[in-house]
Amino acid sequence: MIKSLKLKNLLLITCAVFVLTACSSKEEEEYNKPALYWYNKMMKQISSGDLDKADDTYTSLESEHRNSPFIPSAILILVNAHIDEEEYALANFYLDEYIKRFGLSKDIDYARYLKIKANFLGFKYQFRDQQLIDDTLTQIQDFKVKYKNSPYMPLVDTINSRLYMAKASLDNEISELYIRRDKEAAAAFYEQKVKESWVNPAEIEPVKVPFYRSIFE
Numbered sequence: 001m002i003k004s005l006k007l008k009n010l011l012l013i014t015c016a017v018f019v020l021t022a023c024s025s026k027e028e029e030e031y032n033k034p035a036l037y038w039y040n041k042m043m044k045q046i047s048s049g050d051l052d053k054a055d056d057t058y059t060s061l062e063s064e065h066r067n068s069p070f071i072p073s074a075i076l077i078l079v080n081a082h083i084d085e086e087e088y089a090l091a092n093f094y095l096d097e098y099i100k101r102f103g104l105s106k107d108i109d110y111a112r113y114l115k116i117k118a119n120f121l122g123f124k125y126q127f128r129d130q131q132l133i134d135d136t137l138t139q140i141q142d143f144k145v146k147y148k149n150s151p152y153m154p155l156v157d158t159i160n161s162r163l164y165m166a167k168a169s170l171d172n173e174i175s176e177l178y179i180r181r182d183k184e185a186a187a188a189f190y191e192q193k194v195k196e197s198w199v200n201p202a203e204i205e206p207v208k209v210p211f212y213r214s215i216f217e
Contacts, residue, residue: 007136031064036068038060042054042057075094075095079091080114088122089122091118095115116140119135119139123136175187
């Protein structure tokens, strides 16, 4: 009798826990909230380092309040959060959305600077990211033309110089490769590109590639 009673109590407790868990999971499903609610929730999630949930919360904000004035700042905050976590593809995803939707914003130069920055920081592999270097240099030249008085110009200039050094280093490596293969015309072509990329090629230090990566370069 006592054992039977204990078993019933255990079953009741288990059922109660199951019901409460089911109810709490239903309560976590949120929708139809004010824009400020979603914005504040996203900020808290970013502060706690949960960017996956912050992305989901931004989706709710954008879906329910597409024209909210919180949208532009929410995007830029997410961009910086993803850059800090070295998630440059996601940062670029949000930047592309921002530039497409808010091209006339007073902060558009900041958004375009962040895109240049994200590309630069995402440059990992010296001999694989040639197109990324060229694309970013093109974006930099466009930035220089359109935003001459931008406060971010010194930072863009710094990135520009480093990318030109990277490009010159890459062209120099290709030139030396052709020299080793006795292809003088090709070697001279890339040697000229080095001179065009950087004033004094002797100033360029070879990129230090970790041994575990160098075998794949």
